[in-house]
Amino acid sequence: MTVYRQTLDGHTYTFDGIVDLLAKATPQRSGDELAGCAATSDAERAAAQWALADVELATFLQHPVMPYETDDVTRLIIDRHDAAAFAPVRSLTVGEFRDWLLAVAARPDAADVLTPLAPGLTPEMVAAVSKLMRNADLMAVAKAARVTTAFRNTIGLPGRLATRLQPNHPTDDAKGVAAAVLDGLLLGSGDAVIGINPATDSPATVAELLRLLDDIRSRFDIPTQTCVLTHVTTTLDLMRQGAPVDLVFQSIAGTQGGNASFGVEIEMLAEARDVALNLGRGTVGNDVMYFETGQGSALSAGAHLGVDGRPVDQQTLEVRAYGLAREFHPLLVNTVVGFIGPEYLYDGKQIIRAGLEDYCCGKLLGLPMGVDVCYTNHAEADQDDMDSLLMLLAAAGVGFVIAVPGADDVMLGYQSLAFHDVLSARSVLGLRPAPEFETWLQTVGLSDERGGIRLIDPSGSALQQLTAVS
Amino acid sequence: MSTTPETTGPPTGPDFWTRLRETTPSRIGLARTGDAITTRHLLEFRSAHAAARDAVHEPLDVAALTEQVTALGLGDPVTVASRAAGRSEYLRRPDFGRHPADLGPLDDVPRGRDIAVVLADGLSPRALSEHGAPLVGAIVEALGDRWSIAPPVIATQARVALGDHIGAALEVGTLIVVIGERPGLSVADSLGVYLTQGPRVGLTDADRNCVSNIHPPGGLSYAQAARVVAGLVEGARALGRSGVALKDTSRAAVEAAERSALD
Numbered sequence: 001m002t003v004y005r006q007t008l009d010g011h012t013y014t015f016d017g018i019v020d021l022l023a024k025a026t027p028q029r030s031g032d033e034l035a036g037c038a039a040t041s042d043a044e045r046a047a048a049q050w051a052l053a054d055v056e057l058a059t060f061l062q063h064p065v066m067p068y069e070t071d072d073v074t075r076l077i078i079d080r081h082d083a084a085a086f087a088p089v090r091s092l093t094v095g096e097f098r099d100w101l102l103a104v105a106a107r108p109d110a111a112d113v114l115t116p117l118a119p120g121l122t123p124e125m126v127a128a129v130s131k132l133m134r135n136a137d138l139m140a141v142a143k144a145a146r147v148t149t150a151f152r153n154t155i156g157l158p159g160r161l162a163t164r165l166q167p168n169h170p171t172d173d174a175k176g177v178a179a180a181v182l183d184g185l186l187l188g189s190g191d192a193v194i195g196i197n198p199a200t201d202s203p204a205t206v207a208e209l210l211r212l213l214d215d216i217r218s219r220f221d222i223p224t225q226t227c228v229l230t231h232v233t234t235t236l237d238l239m240r241q242g243a244p245v246d247l248v249f250q251s252i253a254g255t256q257g258g259n260a261s262f263g264v265e266i267e268m269l270a271e272a273r274d275v276a277l278n279l280g281r282g283t284v285g286n287d288v289m290y291f292e293t294g295q296g297s298a299l300s301a302g303a304h305l306g307v308d309g310r311p312v313d314q315q316t317l318e319v320r321a322y323g324l325a326r327e328f329h330p331l332l333v334n335t336v337v338g339f340i341g342p343e344y345l346y347d348g349k350q351i352i353r354a355g356l357e358d359y360c361c362g363k364l365l366g367l368p369m370g371v372d373v374c375y376t377n378h379a380e381a382d383q384d385d386m387d388s389l390l391m392l393l394a395a396a397g398v399g400f401v402i403a404v405p406g407a408d409d410v411m412l413g414y415q416s417l418a419f420h421d422v423l424s425a426r427s428v429l430g431l432r433p434a435p436e437f438e439t440w441l442q443t444v445g446l447s448d449e450r451g452g453i454r455l456i457d458p459s460g461s462a463l464q465q466l467t468a469v470s
Numbered sequence: 471m472s473t474t475p476e477t478t479g480p481p482t483g484p485d486f487w488t489r490l491r492e493t494t495p496s497r498i499g500l501a502r503t504g505d506a507i508t509t510r511h512l513l514e515f516r517s518a519h520a521a522a523r524d525a526v527h528e529p530l531d532v533a534a535l536t537e538q539v540t541a542l543g544l545g546d547p548v549t550v551a552s553r554a555a556g557r558s559e560y561l562r563r564p565d566f567g568r569h570p571a572d573l574g575p576l577d578d579v580p581r582g583r584d585i586a587v588v589l590a591d592g593l594s595p596r597a598l599s600e601h602g603a604p605l606v607g608a609i610v611e612a613l614g615d616r617w618s619i620a621p622p623v624i625a626t627q628a629r630v631a632l633g634d635h636i637g638a639a640l641e642v643g644t645l646i647v648v649i650g651e652r653p654g655l656s657v658a659d660s661l662g663v664y665l666t667q668g669p670r671v672g673l674t675d676a677d678r679n680c681v682s683n684i685h686p687p688g689g690l691s692y693a694q695a696a697r698v699v700a701g702l703v704e705g706a707r708a709l710g711r712s713g714v715a716l717k718d719t720s721r722a723a724v725e726a727a728e729r730s731a732l733d
Binding site: 005182324406407410418420427 | 486487490491494505506518521545562564565643654655656657
């Protein structure tokens with residue numbers, strides 16, 4: 001094991017191997033403190049960042065944080081690494097890579113440089129460089145990278161901000177779900193996906209919700225995709241029974257053990273993707289997968305111990321989940337950044353930082369990143385923090401965010417963004433919905449000539465009929 | 471003439487959203503001012519958030535709860551604290567919340583009873599204060615007199631798995647942990663019940679059965695929840711274990727209980 005040493009103000013700090021160094025170089029995070037891998041002082045953290053800056057990027061190919069032999073995510077990362085794509089940055093250290101990225105990001109052809117680089121980067125390289133970046137660095141690099149995906153509309157184009165309309169209901173009541181869908185559509189939401197977290201995992205209920213959403217979408221000819229976020233195996237069975245599945249959803253983590261705790265294996269995801277592709281339901285593209293991630297999931301499953309049994313920091317593990325996601329060319333990936341609780345991200349500052357890290361790292365790896373800008377009631381955060389994170393993400397070109405009626409998710413018991421918040425971000429920053437969805441909003445009279453969402457009387461809108469669920 | 475013509479937009483049928491709100495507790499149809507929600511909705515949201523946060527941070531009134539629980543006649547309750555020294559540490563260190571600071575208070579509690587009940591503050595001490603004693607009363611009633619029950623234990627700064635230490639120390643067959651759930655904006659006083667057969671240190675969530683959303687009048691009633699818990703106790707004791715393997719047995723037991731309740 002390489003021992004890294006760094007002297008700072010006359011004190012020499014030592015770091016036992018790359019796993020320890022990555023963890024100690026991470027900005028302060030309650031989850032790393034819980035895991036026992038965080039720096040114990042600000043000075044030790046600064047020393048770790050100095051030492052990490054000198055590590056060569058190629059080191060991460062030779063020294064995985066989780067063992068190659070026992071972790072299938074590591075095998076995927078290493079086996080899929082594209083040496084030719086890596087060539088432009090192969091000789092750089094982590095610190096030099098930050099400088100290089102920021103220089104590229106300032107160039108007009110940044111996207112043309114960063115897109116072909118993505119297959120040459122591993123999650124660990126990207127996690128490492130993000131630890132040296134400030135929030136504005138994360139924003140600049142994320143905005144410069146470009147990732148567009150498509151199914152019935154196009155996500156990720158410059159100048160656009162899409163939303164997942166999340167019409168959750170505590171008992172999966174069809175009328176209640178439909179009412180929330182109407183509320184969201186009237187406020188210009190739903191272009192990334194109309195996606196429900198069902199309260200039950202009963203396949204029959206999931207099938208009913210899939211039919212409900214598909215009926216609404218097709219009746220009003222809405223150029224979007226729908227999804228019921230249930231386990232991949234349930235979706236696979238339902239597809240085989242002919243249920244109207246647009247997107248295959250799954251929560252994923254950055255370690256084999258973390259995925260096992262979700263009941264997921266890589267082969268399952270590949271199989272489900274094949275079946276969904278064969279349904280041929282996309283119109284402008286055929287990206288059929290939707291993944292959710294979030295810092296802390298591996299630790300929460302006790303599946304965070306890496307080489308030599310050392311705890312791997314939660315941000316590095318999160319980026320490894322993106323390494324898994326990109327294998328399946330998803331339409332959407334979102335980090336549910338503040339969902340798990342303050343034991344992983346303590347307050348608004350940690351949530352905002354983590355949201356920007358996740359977005360930037362996913363984008364650099366070539367993923368269509370979105371963020372559930374959110375928090376729980378036992379975290380030290382409030383809606384002002386969500387406003388800040390939303391505006392930072394939107395300014396940095398995030399593909400989509402999640403929105404629920406009034407920011408209050410009554411099924412999962414946490415706060416996300418309100419549909420109104422997305423309207424504010426679009427108007428403050430001059431952003432528009434996905435193009436196909438924007439055209440639809442104009443066609444049905446919801447959007448005015450300047451692209452703003454009209455204040456209309458819903459009882460006079462044809463859309464109100466979508467709540468007439470039998 | 472209105473001085474704020476953009477506040478609510480064109481006239482909306484007064485019952486339009488009212489009718490739809492009967493179908494969901496979601497905050498649908500919030501009036502707009504520009505792109506934002508109106509002041510009234512903003513303040514309603516902040517009030518709900520404040521209530522939820524207060525529910526997390528208000529300390530449990532142990533004396534008042536002890537008095538209520540004593541009245542159940544199960545013996546004098548004792549209190550066990552977790553290793554988490556205060557609320558801030560509790561929130562950051564779930565591992566501390568799962569370990570007792572000191573099991574000494576259990577020294578005089580009789581060992582080897584069939585069932586022990588732990589009343590844990592969890593993330594909503596208010597839920598425990600409001601619903602804890604009546605729920606335990608309902609559970610005891612639903613269990614009938616077939617089982618011996620240990621004197622109740624009140625646990626502070628507690629996570630669910632703290633109960634495993636208590637149950638193991640008391641050498642009980644079945645452990646029932648009643649705990650305050652993470653408050654949402656709509657409900658800040660919801661209780662959950664976790665049942666473990668053969669409690670011992672090191673069990674995981676896969677070894678427990680959970681009944682959640684107990685908060686009358688909006689959620690499960692005490693009697694409904696108690697019936698489900700009693701069914702789970704029957705199932706767990708018949709099966710000799712709890713958790714994933716218990717589901718079908720308990721469902722059958724609960725359905726049987728509900729049928730007999732209808733008779």
